[in-house]
Amino acid sequence: MSSLRHVGTSPPRPEGGDKVGGRARYIHDITVPGMLHGAIRYSDHAHARIRRIDTSRAEALPGVRAVITAFNTPEIIIGFMGDNPVLKKDKVRQFRDELAAVAAEDAETARAAAELIEVEYEPLPGVFSVEEALAEGAPLIHETDRRGKPLSSNRLPLIFGHDSGDLAAGETAAAFVAEGSFSTPLIQQSCMGTAGALAEFDSNGNLTITAKTQIPFLAQRDFTKAMASLGLKGCSVRVVVPTLGGGFGTGLDTHVYEYISILLAWRTGKPVRVLYNREQEFAYLSPRQSTESRVRQGCDKQGRLTFRSVEVVQDNGAYASWGATYPSVMLLPTTSLYRVPAVRFRSDIVYTNNTYCQAMRGYGNPEVTLGIESTLDELAELSGIDPLEIRRINCNQPGEVTPMGLKVGTCGLAECLDRAGERSAWSEKRGQGRATSRGIGISSLIHVGGGGKIYRSDGSGIILKLDDYGVVHVNYGGVEMGQGLHSAISLMVADGLGVKPSSVIVNQTDTATCPWDVGTHASRGAFMAGNAALKACAKLRARLFEWAPRVYGDLVAENIKRARRRDGDFDPGFTEELLAKLTPGQFELLDGELFPHGETGLPPLEDAPWLKVDLGRFLRAVHFPRAGGAGTVFTEEAFYEPATELPDWEKGYGNMSASYTYGCQAIEVEVDQETGQVTVLKLVSALDVGRVLNPQTLKGQVYGGIAQGLGYALYEEVKTEGGRVLNPGFTDYKLPTASEMAFPIELEFVETDDASGPFGAKGVGEPGLVPTAPAMANAIQDAIGVRIRDLPITPEKILDALAARDGA
Amino acid sequence: MNRVTFTLNGRSTVAVVDPHKRLIDLLRDTLGETGTKEGCGEGECGACTVLVDGRAVNSCLYPAPEVEGREVLTIEGLADSRGKGLSPLQQAFLDNGGTQCGFCTPGMVMAAVDLLRRNEHPTRADIQTALTGNLCRCTGYVQIFESIEAAASATNGGES
Ligand code: FES
Numbered sequence: 004m005s006s007l008r009h010v011g012t013s014p015p016r017p018e019g020g021d022k023v024g025g026r027a028r029y030i031h032d033i034t035v036p037g038m039l040h041g042a043i044r045y046s047d048h049a050h051a052r053i054r055r056i057d058t059s060r061a062e063a064l065p066g067v068r069a070v071i072t073a074f075n076t077p078e079i080i081i082g083f084m085g086d087n088p089v090l091k092k093d094k095v096r097q098f099r100d101e102l103a104a105v106a107a108e109d110a111e112t113a114r115a116a117a118e119l120i121e122v123e124y125e126p127l128p129g130v131f132s133v134e135e136a137l138a139e140g141a142p143l144i145h146e147t148d149r150r151g152k153p154l155s156s157n158r159l160p161l162i163f164g165h166d167s168g169d170l171a172a173g174e175t176a177a178a179f180v181a182e183g184s185f186s187t188p189l190i191q192q193s194c195m196g197t198a199g200a201l202a203e204f205d206s207n208g209n210l211t212i213t214a215k216t217q218i219p220f221l222a223q224r225d226f227t228k229a230m231a232s233l234g235l236k237g238c239s240v241r242v243v244v245p246t247l248g249g250g251f252g253t254g255l256d257t258h259v260y261e262y263i264s265i266l267l268a269w270r271t272g273k274p275v276r277v278l279y280n281r282e283q284e285f286a287y288l289s290p291r292q293s294t295e296s297r298v299r300q301g302c303d304k305q306g307r308l309t310f311r312s313v314e315v316v317q318d319n320g321a322y323a324s325w326g327a328t329y330p331s332v333m334l335l336p337t338t339s340l341y342r343v344p345a346v347r348f349r350s351d352i353v354y355t356n357n358t359y360c361q362a363m364r365g366y367g368n369p370e371v372t373l374g375i376e377s378t379l380d381e382l383a384e385l386s387g388i389d390p391l392e393i394r395r396i397n398c399n400q401p402g403e404v405t406p407m408g409l410k411v412g413t414c415g416l417a418e419c420l421d422r423a424g425e426r427s428a429w430s431e432k433r434g435q436g437r438a439t440s441r442g443i444g445i446s447s448l449i450h451v452g453g454g455g456k457i458y459r460s461d462g463s464g465i466i467l468k469l470d471d472y473g474v475v476h477v478n479y480g481g482v483e484m485g486q487g488l489h490s491a492i493s494l495m496v497a498d499g500l501g502v503k504p505s506s507v508i509v510n511q512t513d514t515a516t517c518p519w520d521v522g523t524h525a526s527r528g529a530f531m532a533g534n535a536a537l538k539a540c541a542k543l544r545a546r547l548f549e550w551a552p553r554v555y556g557d558l559v560a561e562n563i564k565r566a567r568r569r570d571g572d573f574d575p576g577f578t579e580e581l582l583a584k585l586t587p588g589q590f591e592l593l594d595g596e597l598f599p600h601g602e603t604g605l606p607p608l609e610d611a612p613w614l615k616v617d618l619g620r621f622l623r624a625v626h627f628p629r630a631g632g633a634g635t636v637f638t639e640e641a642f643y644e645p646a647t648e649l650p651d652w653e654k655g656y657g658n659m660s661a662s663y664t665y666g667c668q669a670i671e672v673e674v675d676q677e678t679g680q681v682t683v684l685k686l687v688s689a690l691d692v693g694r695v696l697n698p699q700t701l702k703g704q705v706y707g708g709i710a711q712g713l714g715y716a717l718y719e720e721v722k723t724e725g726g727r728v729l730n731p732g733f734t735d736y737k738l739p740t741a742s743e744m745a746f747p748i749e750l751e752f753v754e755t756d757d758a759s760g761p762f763g764a765k766g767v768g769e770p771g772l773v774p775t776a777p778a779m780a781n782a783i784q785d786a787i788g789v790r791i792r793d794l795p796i797t798p799e800k801i802l803d804a805l806a807a808r809d810g811a
Numbered sequence: 812m813n814r815v816t817f818t819l820n821g822r823s824t825v826a827v828v829d830p831h832k833r834l835i836d837l838l839r840d841t842l843g844e845t846g847t848k849e850g851c852g853e854g855e856c857g858a859c860t861v862l863v864d865g866r867a868v869n870s871c872l873y874p875a876p877e878v879e880g881r882e883v884l885t886i887e888g889l890a891d892s893r894g895k896g897l898s899p900l901q902q903a904f905l906d907n908g909g910t911q912c913g914f915c916t917p918g919m920v921m922a923a924v925d926l927l928r929r930n931e932h933p934t935r936a937d938i939q940t941a942l943t944g945n946l947c948r949c950t951g952y953v954q955i956f957e958s959i960e961a962a963a964s965a966t967n968g969g970e971s
């Protein structure tokens with residue numbers, strides 16, 4: 004590996020020019036000749052039997068090319084639980100259930116035709132909350148499992164649990180105990196670029212689908228299964244990823260609309276694109292799950308935690324996406340945020356007739372960090388220990404193994420707490436409370452920083468191909484969705500190989516050209532890509548240096564000849580025989596220039612610039628040897644699989660990541676006790692990132708995470724009634740705007756240089772939003788003496804809590 | 812169908828458009844200028860911001876036939892097409908991390924053009940007010956503010 008010349012700097016992101024220039028191509032911008040437009044007909048009921056679907060009026064509409072339903076199309080069932088038929092036949096289980104779809108010559112005709120489809124239902128009673136779903140005699144949402152075995156409950160058969168240490172002893176040892184019930188809302192990921200897919204078949208039955216996905220290879224696997232239902236077993240599926248207008252977890256599953264584009268393309272023999280508009284995205288795209296949790300923990304007189312118990316119930320909605328497995332990540336903060344000797348975790352994932360949910364950034368982590376960090380503040384109050392101090396007392400330490408078996412390598416939490424305390428003027432601001440209505444709160448976080456093993460492989464492949472001009476073309480299966488992956492890759496390849504970042508081109512993600520990657524989730528993109536790239540760079544350098552002695556002497560001789568032409572008296576100061584003696588180990592490549600290094604007897608590079616050979620020139624000389632004989636080209640691949648464990652979920656045990664990212668946020672607020680309005684005065688974030696790869700994109704990730712955390716804490720909630728989304732648009736669903744993000748934010752980065760990370764880096768994609776809501780709840784408590792345990796913390800909830808406090 | 816004649820990014824343009832179409836449809840679907848983005852279609856997100864006769868409008872709310880005789884400026888028209896084809900303001904967004912997924916970016920940049928034409932030296936608060944109608948889910952806005960400030964100080968007004 005060469006030196007850190009580019010890692011740690013902020014050149015413009017490679018794909019950024021196209022974005023600011025309006026040239027980047029999102030799924031909405033891609034059309035192909037002959038393309039048809041797809042539209043979907045959704046259910047009019049949250050729970051009902053389907054009596055009859057009449058498509059005749061839709062079929063008769065001019066411009067309509069195909070109308071599909073479960074009755075004229077092969078069955079495809081999706082979801083890792085196998086519970087979600089693409090087109091519903093027997094019954095609908097949520098308002099967004101897909102009954103039929105249309106392909107038409109233009110989008111308006113497709114939409115109009117979808118509306119002309121007549122459906123007769125036999126309505127069934129629905130369940131719209133976890134309580135209703137688990138009540139005795141509740142209607143079953145799924146009567147059978149995927150194998151047809153009758154089910155007796157709306158509980159998903161997914162067990163995530165944990166028991167470690169002696170909980171009873173922990174209770175006994177506790178001098179203080181805090182306990183509370185917390186709830187977190189359904190929220191929309193709200194990618195500014197809405198969802199869509201474009202499917203097309205070639206004459207051999209091979210499918211190409213351009214899809215807004217974060218998991219091109221798992222999607223390829225899912226779609227390949229679907230091909231068998233279409234009689235296309237053995238045909239290939241190619242997944243191409245366009246520029247993504249945000250991801251945030253929405254691309255971690257394959258979606259019904261994607262299969263519908265495939266079915267319509269298959270039926271019509273034409274390319275078919277299905278797009279969501281904003282209203283559809285709110286109503287028909289899976290949001291983040293809502294949860295209810297009960298958190299109880301205790302500490303001794305010195306503030307040391309003695310036990311913790313977390314129980315979570317999540318409203319999964321009608322079908323299971325990977326998002327059903329949020330508890331897999333809830334285990335992290337539950338078992339491993341601070342040192343706790345005895346831990347218990349239970350989770351219940353429940354089907355309801357609400358919209359089904361999926362992944363979102365943080366994936367279960369903010370849901371339980373809220374309760375853990377809120378009750379920790381209560382323990383601080385009970386024990387009379389300052390909240391920052393109680394966090395220091397229980398702080399995780401480098402090298403520890405947590406109750407979940409997480410091997411914490413580096414851990415910068417202590418330093419993060421120190422820096423956040425300092426930058427936020429904690430000791431001066433804390434506890435001013437009631438008199439000023441101002442307060443300050445803090446919350447820490449842990450998240451996976453070295454991938455997250457939730458699948459049999461957590462690996463990533465990469466291919467580096469050098470062209471004849473010294474440009475490195477990178478084929479990587481992970482997805483750039485705005486987070487800065489391509490920037491990170493270009494910097495790491497530049498330093499890993501020894502070229503300039505501008506000579507690194509990261510190609511479009513495409514399953515046909517990129518090697519397998521499990522997906523861009525779990526904050527793993529840059530960590531995996533970097534580790535894979537460094538392996539490939541090492542191979543590439545070894546091969547380049549192996550070839551170097553064969554042509555290098557001639558190339559330098561040409562340099563010298565050229566210098567002589569300019570200056571007749573030119574004397575290189577060494578004999579050319581020295582060049583012929585160079586061995587592969589005596590070469591170095593830096594910023595695209597090849598030169599000898601070490602004990603070669605040659606003059607130092609500063610005095611002898613003619614020793615430098617441009618990489619492109621070298622590559623051409625090797626490719627087309629002057630002396631005749633066979634030349635070569637340089638392409639290397641590598642596959643990186645971190646040494647991690649797929650946890651035993653029932654026991655909640657296993658070292659799922661190669662490193663862990665720790666950090667904290669301190670928030671200062673002012674609360675208007677008349678209106679309940681919260682104004683953020685300042686936010687300080689401190690994060691152990693291992694190593695800063697690109698300061699600018701890193702800051703961008705954290706700022707963006709904080710804005711999402713702010714929305715989660717104060718504003719955002721998808722409201723539903725009887726399973727119907729009531730606020731499907733930005734008018735009634737409040738995202739933080741530029742006006743809400745008007746407070747000063749200070750970012751601190753702690754570099755712990757983790758041995759597992761590329762250049763020491765850890766994953767940082769998700770942490771930004773994890774501690775914001777609990778820090779906010781803690782700050783509000785400090786300001787006005789009331790604790791809100793129910794997100795979002797709206798002015799109404801604050802006023803109600805104040806009224807309750809004063810009435811009591 | 813209506814025939815509309817207008818100036819698009821400095822070029823005189825004639826198009827035939829359904830009278831109930833919106834300006835964004837005219838730009839994206841009829842003329843293939845896909846730089847302008849649709850984030851909501853209801854005037855809430857600003858992704859579709861373009862300038863009509865020098866004023867920022869949401870092209871998703873603007874009836875296409877109304878551009879008759881007017882001048883429309885979109886993200887594609889900010890810089891000439893030579894070289895990298897970025898205006899100083901676009902370059903400032905690129906250099907200062909003002910774009911992540913990029914979907915809000917054309918609208919953000921156009922809103923910033925509008926602001927900087929009205930106010931050569933905006934304060935942070937001016938920028939925040941001017942961008943309140945432009946949603947971004949990725950950046951948390953901070954580096955967008957910094958981009959606009961950099962453009963304003965570098966070019967003494969930062970006009971496109
Ligand atoms: S698309 Fe026009 S304001 Fe959102």
Ligand code: FES
Pocket residue numbers: 195248249485909910911912913914915916946947948949950
């Ligand atoms: S950069 Fe993604 S929405 Fe603004």
